[in-house]
Amino acid sequence: MAVDYLVIVVYLAGMLAMGWWGMRRAKSKSEFLVAGRRLGPAMYSGTMAAIVLGGASTIGGVGLGYQYGLSGAWMVFTIGLGLLALSVFFSARIARLKVYTVSEMLDLRYGGRAGVISGLVMWAYTLMLAVTSTIAYATIFDVLFDMNRTLAIVLGGSIVVAYSTLGGMWSITLTDMVQFVVKTIGVLLLLLPIAVVKAGGFAEMKAQLPTEYFDPLGIGGETIFTYVLIYTFGMLIGQDIWQRVFTARSDRTARWGGTVAGTYCLAYAVAGAVIGTAAKVLYPNLASADDAFATIVKDELPVGVRGLVLAAALAAVMSTSSGALIACATVANNDIWSRLRGIVRPEGEQHDEVKGNRAFILLMGLAVIATAIALNDVVQALTVAYNLLVGGLLVPILGGLLWKRGTAQGALASVAVGGLAVIGLMATYGILANEPVYYGLLASLAAYVVVSLTTRPTDAAVLAAWRERLAGRAPAHDNASETVSEQVPAAQ
Numbered sequence: 001m002a003v004d005y006l007v008i009v010v011y012l013a014g015m016l017a018m019g020w021w022g023m024r025r026a027k028s029k030s031e032f033l034v035a036g037r038r039l040g041p042a043m044y045s046g047t048m049a050a051i052v053l054g055g056a057s058t059i060g061g062v063g064l065g066y067q068y069g070l071s072g073a074w075m076v077f078t079i080g081l082g083l084l085a086l087s088v089f090f091s092a093r094i095a096r097l098k099v100y101t102v103s104e105m106l107d108l109r110y111g112g113r114a115g116v117i118s119g120l121v122m123w124a125y126t127l128m129l130a131v132t133s134t135i136a137y138a139t140i141f142d143v144l145f146d147m148n149r150t151l152a153i154v155l156g157g158s159i160v161v162a163y164s165t166l167g168g169m170w171s172i173t174l175t176d177m178v179q180f181v182v183k184t185i186g187v188l189l190l191l192l193p194i195a196v197v198k199a200g201g202f203a204e205m206k207a208q209l210p211t212e213y214f215d216p217l218g219i220g221g222e223t224i225f226t227y228v229l230i231y232t233f234g235m236l237i238g239q240d241i242w243q244r245v246f247t248a249r250s251d252r253t254a255r256w257g258g259t260v261a262g263t264y265c266l267a268y269a270v271a272g273a274v275i276g277t278a279a280k281v282l283y284p285n286l287a288s289a290d291d292a293f294a295t296i297v298k299d300e301l302p303v304g305v306r307g308l309v310l311a312a313a314l315a316a317v318m319s320t321s322s323g324a325l326i327a328c329a330t331v332a333n334n335d336i337w338s339r340l341r342g343i344v345r346p347e348g349e350q351h352d353e354v355k356g357n358r359a360f361i362l363l364m365g366l367a368v369i370a371t372a373i374a375l376n377d378v379v380q381a382l383t384v385a386y387n388l389l390v391g392g393l394l395v396p397i398l399g400g401l402l403w404k405r406g407t408a409q410g411a412l413a414s415v416a417v418g419g420l421a422v423i424g425l426m427a428t429y430g431i432l433a434n435e436p437v438y439y440g441l442l443a444s445l446a447a448y449v450v451v452s453l454t455t456r457p458t459d460a461a462v463l464a465a466w467r468e469r470l471a472g473r474a475p476a477h478d479n480a481s482e483t484v485s486e487q488v489p490a491a492q
């Protein structure tokens with residue numbers, strides 16, 4: 001394993017080096033949080049694909065393929081569908097807003113009354129997303145080095161926290177681009193064909209496995225519908241995803257770059273399911289489906305290639321973890337802490353916002369590592385996060401983008417009713433049940449429509465300013481210390 005270890009060590013050292021390089025570029029709030037809003041199509045597509053395809057999509061996607069066959073692709077497939085929908089229908093408008101968080105968008109649309117409540121919901125979601133990604137280090141480092149769970153979480157988490165704290169979004173963008181290349185080579189170009197060949201080809205796989213393993217809907221219609229609600233709609237409103245949209249240098253980049261990334265996700269979904277199906281032929285009696293990825297990599301791949309594919313798994317986890325971490329810190333600082341303290345700085349006042357945001361990334365990173373060490377059931381934690389996100393924020397966000405009659409009171413009622421309904425229903429039906437997100441979403445929608453229609457319409461001046469911002473005609477209020485050269489136009 002010496003060669004494999006060398007590959008992993010070089011990869012991890014490269015991540016830290018890019019964090020240091022990114023620190024030299026992140027001189028303003030815009031540079032630190034959204035990479036100066038100037039990523040081109042190639043880098044935007046790669047980094048967007050990297051953040052949405054994490055450990056759950058790689059290790060979990062292969063595990064679902066092991067358990068259900070080709071229909072195990074549906075979880076990652078719905079993630080790709082969500083990214084495609086976001087890119088085609090909403091990304092251009094989102095990019096033109098020139099904000100930093102989802103809550104800032106809600107404030108612009110509804111008149112500045114939804115920030116703290118929506119920020120708390122989004123913070124809980126991004127925190128748990130970062131925690132579950134960090135826990136995945138334990139699995140990978142156990143395969144690599146037979147390492148203690150706590151030590152593995154501290155090691156992997158510390159590397160992500162280090163490069164994220166140093167350079168913010170610039171460091172994360174650079175590392176994500178490398179991670180995208182490593183995942184593409186490791187999973188799509190190496191592991192996929194090798195797994196199929198080792199299993200004897202598709203003909204042998206069909207002969208060895210039950211026919212339902214090759215049924216596209218074998219995982220079940222209700223499961224697919226739940227994936228759509230949680231993951232497809234979750235892609236439309238997550239702070240971690242929106243913050244990447246904010247990095248695009250133009251409307252066209254956001255739309256077409258995101259479309260390419262979404263299409264890539266669909267291919268990745270199928271690849272994971274096929275690898276898992278091949279693993280079922282090779283290892284029909286694994287104790288856990290989630291062991292399929294590590295087992296086939298460890299036993300079937302040649303030296304060097306094995307290290308690269310394990311680096312690909314590590315890349316998948318790191319990209320999601322770092323994206324969720326900077327999203328969590330941005331929300332905590334901009335939407336919660338600053339608002340609760342009532343910080344309003346005079347126009348033109350010089351203030352080192354990079355230092356403040358860097359401190360919040362470090363603080364949230366330490367919280368994520370500590371929570372990951374203490375937490376056991378990651379599936380339940382992630383389910384709670386996504387249920388709250390979709391049940392509490394989907395309706396007011398999409399309603400604000402699509403329905404001009406929606407009001408601030410309706411948005412607040414929607415967040416409160418949807419969030420409380422999800423919590424109550426999870427207590428009643430169980431955390432992993434489907435009913436909480438179904439009924440919570442319906443309750444949120446009902447509250448939004450009824451309260452909006454029974455309250456005074458949003459002030460005309462607020463709506464006019466909102467339309468100007470959506471059209472890209474209103475100036476963005478980035479850090480006053482930024483130079484004109486950093487204010488890249490939204491449409492080019």
